[in-house]
Amino acid sequence: MFLRATTRIKDGKEHRYWSIVENRRVDKRRTVQKTVLYLGELNDSQHESWCHAIEAVDGKQNKQICLFPSERVIPKDVENGISVDLSKLELSKPRQWGACWLSSVLWEQLELDEFWHKRLPPSRKGTRWLNVLKTLVTYRLIDPGSEWKLHRLWFDQSAMADILGESFQIAQKDTLYRCLDKLTEHKAGLFSHLKRKWEELFCAQFDVLLYDLTSTYFESVPKGEGGLRQFGYSRDKRSDCQQVVIALVVTTEGFPLTYEVMPGNTSDRTTLKGFLKSIESQYGQARRVWVMDRGVPTEEILQEMRESASKVDYLVGTPRGKLSALEKEFLDKPWKQVRTGVRVKLVEKDSELFILAMSDDRSLKESSMRRRKLKKLWSRLRQLQSMQLSHNDLVMKIGAAKKDAGRAYSLVDVDIPKTPADPSVGTFSFALNKEKVKQARRREGSYLLRSNCIGEAPEVLWQRYIQLTEVEQAFKELKGNLSIRPVYHQLDARIEAHIFVAFMAYCLLVTLKQRCKSLASGLTPRSAIEQMAGIQMLDVHIPTTDGRMVELTRYTQPDKTQQLLLAKLKLELPTQPPPKIHSKTTFRNRFRATPCGEDLSKPH
Secondary structure: EEEEEEEEEEEEEEEEEHHHHHHHOOOOEEEEEEEEEEEEOOOOHHHHHHHHHHHHHHHHOOOOEEEEEEOOOOOOOOOOOEOOHHOEEEEEEEEEEEHHHHHHHHHHOOOOHHHHHOOOOOOOOOOHHHHHHHHHHHHHHHOOHHHHHHHHHHHHOOOOOHOOOOOOOHOOOOHHHHOOOOOOHHHHHHHHHHHHHHHHHHHHOOOOEEEEEEEEEEOOOOOOOOOOOOOOOOOOOOOOEEEEEEEEEEOOOOOOEEEEEOOOOOOOHHHHHHHHHHHHHHHHOOOOOOEEEOOOHHHHHHHHHHHHOOOOEEEEEOOOOOHHHHHHHHHHOOEEEEEOOOOEEEEEEEOEEEEEEHHHHHHHHHHHHHHHHHHHHHHHHHHHHHOOHHHHHHHHHHHHHHHHHHHHHHEEEOOOOOOOOOOOOOOEEEEHHHHHHHHHHHHHEEEEEEEOOOOOHHHHHHHHHOOHHHHHHHHHHHHHHOOOOOOOOOOOHHHHHHHHHHHHHHHHHHHHHHHHHHHOOOHHHHHHHHOOOOEEEEEEEEEEEOOEEEEEEEEEEOHHHHHHHHHHHOOOOOOOOOOEEEHHHHHHOOOOOOOOOOOOOOOO
């Protein structure tokens, strides 16, 4: 420990404020400083008194202390020997360490300290915003929840204070919220930094981009007009809640390139044009293939992509209704097997390539769904036909049956009288439309794609399209494992910051996913985090016979499963923190300060 002074100009006069600071080693390469006591302004005598006190507690140099059980006599030739009462050994403050340490390893691999160091400098009062951000992201990765839960429960139950060499100060509510206010302006720079790191670490490719949208909702009282929070189409089936729309661009390996947060009533078809310009301005012009689902691009956008000076390639799903216009062109084209149970055929028309894909597995699934829906609809219509209903009640119940049946309703011709009649049996009739059923059977398992990548092999195009599952997986991770929903924030800036932290946690998760893919095939990143979370940290207190207290902060030894995981991921745990010794008074007052004691790194 040592005294550290900070100066501040106040009313034209320089004031010097003193604090007691200790050095804490975080890992093999880094040491951080923790303020244990704030003393304010000191005169010369007070300053000298505190210096003597620090020397008495800490010592100017680390000492090698030899520990002996109380029933054993200390040999005369042993200098600095201490007797300890092992019968009064105490274990306290168990906290989760392993997953927090794994998160810090992923953070270092992406060199995020280097990126954020200049962008999040410490405050005048010494708040290290970088460590606050690390805490927010690690919390979102391991056990996501609200900032209030982090402040009230999670921080004390984790070892983040030990890993970062910080106190509870960084987990104060206001500190967490103020950190959120400093983040979103650096979003573009962060993704450019991450792109370079992923290229270095995993040789990631960024020539095929997957684009899709989702929404997330709010569990709070709806606000008025304006802002991001709006009512709109909810992918989470929460139309009763206001929401925001999130548009995301990822690579075929799941690495995110950028995202945007838009008002909840934004139409999918209005978003693509801005993203094309955003990617080009941030990452430069390059030959990229945009892969999208149907409903995202409009015909006008696709035409602009084909006719632009730097031709933009695309591959997009197409509604089945388009297949009717192309059915004759596809008839004489041969099928080409792209993998077991999947075959494709191509038609080139108007500077575009149309790809008809047929999947046997998808055909069986759609056929089963159609039969189940049709059987349920048929049973319901027979039931309604036998009931005594007024015209209005009949129309409403058939409308409910239509909604429940979905597309299967179009396969049945239902004849309802246009004018009300007296309630009687047989007020309407229905029959199966065999032609529509035959057409539905013929198209089951098929889907139509379109692209301007003329000359590209059909198996390559098909493979690119099915990789859209990566962006769907990204949304699944964000909504499930990282709990981006529901959102409780009220201000637009805080809403965007909440989503930004969730995406930073996803970047750590996808980095771990790639490490598992290359080093531990078959292991999911969530399983790795859960296994590492089993390594706990706790404090061991051993009283000495002369009234002092020996403290050892230790993480538990990994079990065989955790050892195997560490070996496969080529990770090595850091050395255990050195032991410390405290005076009796100091130990009792540790709720006010956590002084650093003598180094007992080689006890007997």
